[in-house]
Amino acid sequence: MEQIEQLVVLQKVDSEMITLERILEDAPKQLRSLQEKQAYLKQQQDVIQEKVDVLMEQKSRLEGEIENDTQKVKKSKNKLMMVENTKEYHAMMREMDTMEKMNRSREEERANLLADLSDLEGRKEALQGDIDSLEETITAQQSTLDQELAEKRARIEILEKEKRKASEAVPAPILTRYNFIRDRIPNPVIVPVSEGVCQGCHVVIPPQAFIDLQKGEQILSCPNCLRIIFWERHFSGND
Ligand SMILES: [Zn+2]
Known part of the structure; x- marks a missing residue:
């Protein structure tokens, strides 16, 4: 859960850097x-x-x-x-x-x-x-x-x-996955799932994946766009 939170932070930082x-x-x-x-x-x-x-x-x-x-x-x-x-x-x-x-x-x-x-x-x-x-x-x-x-x-x-701080808190394999996706698909890479829908590609997540996502025990990817997803009720991503 904390790793996902750090990924959300990382995404926020990256998005702002891209804009700047x-x-x-x-x-x-x-x-x-x-x-x-x-x-x-x-x-x-x-x-x-x-x-x-x-x-x-x-x-x-x-x-x-x-x-x-x-x-x-x-x-x-x-x-x-x-x-x-x-x-x-x-x-x-x-x-x-x-x-x-x-x-x-x-x-x-x-x-x-x-x-x-x-x-x-x-x-x-x-x-x-x-x-x-x-x-x-x-x-x-x-x-x-x-x-x-x-x-x-x-x-x-x-x-x-x-x-750098957020990256340190994320395990290397996940960071590698994050960077890999970031180089290949348009920002953002870490996206919330809202009402069962991936906010990166706006496609519905399979029910089982959505149940797993709500448990917050592992880092999951959207099967459609491959972005890393998190449940919107876990983090707002805006604070
Ligand atoms: Zn998606």
């Missing part, structure tokens, strides 16, 4: 997905920055050309006064006209560039906002997680001690 280990494994996943999302946003920001760089280069080239042709037009205007030949005069007028037209279209192009640049800067800022708020969430989650994990690890250490 699953939490330890899953907990960092959410954090990792946030970090991945943040890395993706940063990458998008870099792509935008590259576009900004290209547009800035175009803008400075355009401004150079505008300035260059503005100077040329100015010089031509000064020279125009000195021209005596009508043909030469018209040629210079046409040349100035062409340069001024080109500069007007360059100004238009420049205005479009500025609009695109301001659009890109806006997107970059919005991304930065998202990146910053993710950073806050990540930092907060990281510290909660570190604390939680430390608590869980401390609890696992206590459970390991309890497990």
Whole structure:
């Protein structure tokens, strides 16, 4: 009877350890997905920055050309006064006209560039906002997680001690049987029988086995699922 009780303790400890280990494994996943999302946003920001760089280069080239042709037009205007030949005069007028037209279209192009640049800067800022708020969430989650994990690890250490204690009280062959089953079927391994039904596989125990179980003299297995069984009225398994 006491051996069964220790097996019930062992099962309780094992179940809690399995739960804790699953939490330890899953907990960092959410954090990792946030970090991945943040890395993706940063990458998008870099792509935008590259576009900004290209547009800035175009803008400075355009401004150079505008300035260059503005100077040329100015010089031509000064020279125009000195021209005596009508043909030469018209040629210079046409040349100035062409340069001024080109500069007007360059100004238009420049205005479009500025609009695109301001659009890109806006997107970059919005991304930065998202990146910053993710950073806050990540930092907060990281510290909660570190604390939680430390608590869980401390609890696992206590459970390991309890497990060792309970294992010592159980005879080696039964412990071997327990471990053998534990490696092969889903937790739990030690299950109560309630109203003649195995709570591991929910199949009715044969009447004779149920009578033997109630005597509490030997350690029995469920003939259907092979889990080690105990009568629920012997131990609640919850205290
Ligand atoms: Zn069963």
